[in-house]
Amino acid sequence: MNPQDRDQRIMEVRLLEEQINQLEQQIAIVDKRIIETQIIQASLDDIKKIKKNDVFVPIGGDIFVESNIESADKVLVNVGAGVFIKKEIEGAKKTIDNQNQKLFDLRKEVINEINKVFMRITEIEKEFVQ
16 A cells, blocks of 8 residues: 555544544434433323322423422423424323434434444555555
């Protein structure tokens, strides 16, 4: 391998390593979202058990407001573009299940992409050995 090809391969490996770092960051974001959806699922299960009751609702920044739940049969679900619809708890859980499945599928795709990049790096490393 001539010096110019060698330098080109070294640069390619560096770019591929950067791509792996970016893909790993994507996985971390997806993992965080998966955890959030699991927490939402648990919260929806808990809400079903609530009877008429006073609760504290988070409004952000570790600040809560006291509220009264008259009925816990339905929740508002964001369907995109700032549009919310009322859904029964089970319907909301199905929506979250669908989101969760899409997240797992996305995670799998990103892992497959990482594996492809690793395979390319391995191919380049073999070129150096020859």
